[in-house]
Amino acid sequence: MTITATWGGSAGPPSTWRVQEPALSAEWERLGQDDPFEGRAIEAVRKGDAGSYDYLVSKYSKRVVSIAWGIVRNAHDAEDLAQEAFVKAFQRIDRFKEGEPFGPWIYRIVTNLALDVVKHRSRFRHEELTDAQPAARRDNAELGAVTNELATRIDTAIQSLPENQRVVARLYLVEQFDHAEIAVMMNLSEGTIRSHLSLARKKLKDQLADLYGGTHD
Amino acid sequence: MTEDKFFERLRNDARALQHEGDDFLAARLTARVRERINRPTTVAQLLAGWARPLAASLAVLVLSATISFTWTQRQQQDSTETIASNPIDISMAGDLYGVDD
Numbered sequence: 001m002t003i004t005a006t007w008g009g010s011a012g013p014p015s016t017w018r019v020q021e022p023a024l025s026a027e028w029e030r031l032g033q034d035d036p037f038e039g040r041a042i043e044a045v046r047k048g049d050a051g052s053y054d055y056l057v058s059k060y061s062k063r064v065v066s067i068a069w070g071i072v073r074n075a076h077d078a079e080d081l082a083q084e085a086f087v088k089a090f091q092r093i094d095r096f097k098e099g100e101p102f103g104p105w106i107y108r109i110v111t112n113l114a115l116d117v118v119k120h121r122s123r124f125r126h127e128e129l130t131d132a133q134p135a136a137r138r139d140n141a142e143l144g145a146v147t148n149e150l151a152t153r154i155d156t157a158i159q160s161l162p163e164n165q166r167v168v169a170r171l172y173l174v175e176q177f178d179h180a181e182i183a184v185m186m187n188l189s190e191g192t193i194r195s196h197l198s199l200a201r202k203k204l205k206d207q208l209a210d211l212y213g214g215t216h217d
Numbered sequence: 218m219t220e221d222k223f224f225e226r227l228r229n230d231a232r233a234l235q236h237e238g239d240d241f242l243a244a245r246l247t248a249r250v251r252e253r254i255n256r257p258t259t260v261a262q263l264l265a266g267w268a269r270p271l272a273a274s275l276a277v278l279v280l281s282a283t284i285s286f287t288w289t290q291r292q293q294q295d296s297t298e299t300i301a302s303n304p305i306d307i308s309m310a311g312d313l314y315g316v317d318d
Contacts, residue, residue: 050254054247061246062238069236078236079246086250151233158231173224173231201224212223 035059038102045093056102057086063103063175064110070170071114073159081117085110104184111171111185118163150211157207158200165200168193 037055044052064085069078089096089106096105158169171182179197183190205212258266307314 050251053254054251057247057250058243061243065238065242065246066236070234075236075238079238079242079249082246083249083253086246087253090250090254148233150230154227154231155234158234173228174234176228176232201220204227205220205223208227212226 039099042093042096042098042102045090046096050090053086053090056106060103060106061086064106067107067171067175068110068114070174071111071167072117077117078114081110081113085113088113104181107177107181108185108187111167112187115167115186118167122163153208153211157204160207161200161203165196165203168196169200169204172197 038059041052041055045056061082064082065078068081068085069075072078072081085106088109089102096102154173158166158173161169167186168182171177171185172179177185179190179193182188183193186193305315
């Protein structure tokens with residue numbers, strides 16, 4: 001974890017710094033303790049220094065957008081959701097438990113917002129689909145980041161899963177969160193997450209059999 | 218390949234699917250969030266912030282008052298009907314007289 005700036009005497013963070021992007025998965029529990037700037041930024045925001053919030057947004061923005069994108073599959077929507085999540089977290093910063101890492105909290109907020117969008121979309125899916133193909137085309141256009149064939153095949157296979165399995169599989173496989181973390185983010189039990197993943201694994205193994213050496217041991 | 222091993226390999230390969238965004242993503246998002254949280258609260262937002270909880274509290278109050286009033290009235294009506302529906306018999310010198318008679 002490298003942070004180049006030093007914290008001045010003021011309540012807020014220094015004006016120039018390089019933030020360390022959050023580590024993946026199981027390390028999130030340690031994030032708050034590993035990064036002294038994070039705790040101090042939260043404390044400063046609580047005391048009314050809104051400028052200190054920039055540090056938290058910079059640090060978590062990429063992952064938050066990535067999580068949102070994985071669920072809604074649209075870059076613009078993902079950024080809007082990330083913005084909403086950060087604003088919501090800022091407005092509720094008083095409820096944030098002291099000493100805990102900011103990551104799980106913001107990941108949970110953005111996951112819930114993204115799931116709401118997906119639910120809303122599926123409610124109006126009928127009208128969208130009868131309208132024509134633009135929704136599907138737009139989703140495919142967002143796949144620009146997926147460059148190689150293997151990644152494209154994996155992406156297509158994950159996208160073909162039912163909604164809950166798809167979201168859980170994406171958070172586990174792509175975003176690299178573990179079962180407990182996904183359970184917290186989706187407000188589901190760890191058992192339910194394991195069950196969704198188990199079903200997803202069987203379907204993915206069938207679909208990707210040619211890439212991973214067959215469906216049987 | 219065992220299922221666990223397959224999933225492990227898949228997880229390793231799927232990491233490439235993380236959405237990276239462009240180089241300016243963090244800066245752009247930081248600016249957008251800063252603009253939102255520094256934006257002064259409008260009168261409409263202020264009213265909405267107060268009006269909604271106030272309206273909800275009033276609604277709950279009115280509902281509970283209506284329920285209590287209805288319940289009290291029904292209780293009173295029930296006790297009157299109970300007295301009226303029970304015949305009162307008076308026995309005098311071995312003969313039984315009913316109030317209804």
